Amino acid sequence: MIYFDNNATTAMDPQVRETYQEALVHFGNPSSVHGPGRQARKLLNESREKIAELLKVKDSTLTFTSGGTEALNAALLGSFLPEPGGGHLVVSAVEHHAVLAASQFLERMGVEVTRVPVDPQGRLQVDQVALAIKPHTKMVAVMWANNETGNIYPVQAIGALAQSRGVLYLCDGVQACGKCELSLSELPVDFFAASAHKFHGPKGVGLLYMRDGLSAEPHLWGGRQERGRRAGTEHLAGIVAMAEALRLAQSGQKEKVLALQKLRDRLEFGILAEFSGARVLGDRENRLPGTLNILLPGIQGETALVNLDRAGIAISIGAACESGSVDPSHVLLAMGLEENEAASGLRFSLSKDNTDAEVEVALKTLSEVLKPLTSSI
Numbered sequence: 001m002i003y004f005d006n007n008a009t010t011a012m013d014p015q016v017r018e019t020y021q022e023a024l025v026h027f028g029n030p031s032s033v034h035g036p037g038r039q040a041r042k043l044l045n046e047s048r049e050k051i052a053e054l055l056k057v058k059d060s061t062l063t064f065t066s067g068g069t070e071a072l073n074a075a076l077l078g079s080f081l082p083e084p085g086g087g088h089l090v091v092s093a094v095e096h097h098a099v100l101a102a103s104q105f106l107e108r109m110g111v112e113v114t115r116v117p118v119d120p121q122g123r124l125q126v127d128q129v130a131l132a133i134k135p136h137t138k139m140v141a142v143m144w145a146n147n148e149t150g151n152i153y154p155v156q157a158i159g160a161l162a163q164s165r166g167v168l169y170l171c172d173g174v175q176a177c178g179k180c181e182l183s184l185s186e187l188p189v190d191f192f193a194a195s196a197h198k199f200h201g202p203k204g205v206g207l208l209y210m211r212d213g214l215s216a217e218p219h220l221w222g223g224r225q226e227r228g229r230r231a232g233t234e235h236l237a238g239i240v241a242m243a244e245a246l247r248l249a250q251s252g253q254k255e256k257v258l259a260l261q262k263l264r265d266r267l268e269f270g271i272l273a274e275f276s277g278a279r280v281l282g283d284r285e286n287r288l289p290g291t292l293n294i295l296l297p298g299i300q301g302e303t304a305l306v307n308l309d310r311a312g313i314a315i316s317i318g319a320a321c322e323s324g325s326v327d328p329s330h331v332l333l334a335m336g337l338e339e340n341e342a343a344s345g346l347r348f349s350l351s352k353d354n355t356d357a358e359v360e361v362a363l364k365t366l367s368e369v370l371k372p373l374t375s376s377i
Helices: 014-023 036-053 068-080 096-109 126-132 155-164 234-249 253-274 303-310 329-334 358-374
Strands: 062-065 088-092 114-116 137-141 168-172 190-194 206-208 290-295 346-349
Touching: 014 234, 036 062, 036 234, 062 068, 068 096, 068 137, 068 168, 068 190, 068 206, 088 096, 088 126, 096 114, 114 126, 126 155, 137 155, 155 168, 168 253, 253 290, 253 358, 303 346, 303 358
Parallel strands: 088 114, 088 137, 137 168, 168 190
Antiparallel strands: 062 206, 190 206, 290 346
16 A cells, blocks of 8 residues: 555654553553652653753643644633633634634634635735734634645744734644754744654654743643643653654654655656646645645546545545545635535645655556546546
8 A cells, every 4th residue: 555645644653663662661650659650750751851852942831632633722722711701813714623623612602713714825824814813812823734735834924923912822733743843942832732643653642832931721620740731641652652753753854855845746747747637736835845735627536535545545635534524625615616626635645654666656556547537628
């Protein structure tokens, strides 16, 4: 199977898997005071310090979660629910469902929500965000990179805008972490979410960065783990493995990015040459190095997905969390596509594990499997 669905999840790196398995030996609860508990606590603290150093932040600003969805919900709910029935939230129309669904919930609780539109390439204009901010705005939530198109958004400019208006900035960094250069202490970001399985770590573990001095109401109640910010016993082996995965992702990152761009571009140019009228969806000049969302004329997305899967190629249409849904992509709809088109954008997302040979095989297979499905015009 040729796996081109790395924005959904990545395979765990063999070195990370080994680290994870070694950490399983430390079965003690990090909150316990006996020997096994102290050993687990030591490992937890070391991993937190390692991740903090990689992200260039204080270790006290990191809270470990079950993944990106929990981290984003923790920032949103923890900021707004202490004062239910008030405040204003600004989000982009193309945020991940973890943000959009949480914002809908807050809306039902009385929070005013403004959804900022994007242009036909899925780009977000900072001046549009500025216009959306009101005197009672509490937070702006705009992702670093889009999971469907790969578009990269102006984090620095949006954060600076929010800061100048006295507004919190929540940055969904789930797709950016491990792929983009991160130095959170140098960015005007108040909250930042990441998930290990997007950069070759294990599933079920992530983190929320919260700027030093900031506070948010806990979203889970129970014990005093994570400095009282998130109750529940920490996923120790997952956290240890996440630290290793992040270290590996940032090692030689520039070279990896260039190699990934080259692979993605070869795939893109090959598809455009083979399929007349094919359109790349998104900002081709400013996107993640391994992401390609493309529309092939006359080919239904679900049909393409099934046929390619049978031929040994894994891709996606829309986001993985929407699998099984017949609804068109909210991201592509926000970009102005018709419903049938928004349900047919094919997302190829590559990683360091993919090869030139796989791209060549994929191009041959796409031609053999999908070209006969192209409607004659």
